[in-house]
Amino acid sequence: IFSRFNMSEVSCKKRDDYLEWPEYFMAVAFLSAQRSKDPNSQVGACIVNTENKIVGIGYNGMPNGCSDDLLPWRRTADNKLDTKYPYGKAFYILS
Numbered sequence: 001i002f003s004r005f006n007m008s009e010v011s012c013k014k015r016d017d018y019l020e021w022p023e024y025f026m027a028v029a030f031l032s033a034q035r036s037k038d039p040n041s042q043v044g045a046c047i048v049n050t051e052n053k054i055v056g057i058g059y060n061g062m063p064n065g066c067s068d069d070l071l072p073w074r075r076t077a078d079n080k081l082d083t084k085y086p087y088g089k090a091f092y093i094l095s
Contacts, residue, residue, distance in 0.1 A: 021052050028057060035059045037068050038084070040075050062087060 019027065025046045033044030036059045047056040062068040066087060074083045 021048075025054070028054065032057045032059045036061055037073075039073050 025048055029044040029046040031044065032046065033042040036042040036044070038060055041060070043060040045056075045058045046054060047058075049055050062071055062084075071087050072082050072084055077083050080086060
């Protein structure tokens with residue numbers, strides 16, 4: 001496989017411009033937030049153990065089993081039942 005590459009151009013050192021752990025985990029959380037259907041706030045999370053291993057990722061949305069087409073997404077309304085808050089902002093954890 002290396003015969004296709006000019007070995008004089010291949011670096012023998014590791015890259016210096018890689019993401020540090022905090023930036024990497026924030027990027028994973030940011031990406032998972034893109035799954036949220038909430039029009040007002042998209043929230044993502046990345047849960048990490050002490051060995052820097054991802055043990056879960058998640059994002060905000062309606063609870064499992066509830067149609068996000070039938071429940072309201074409003075933040076404010078005259079009637080509190082017409083907002084998203086009584087239905088519980090679920091946070092999906094995928095592990």
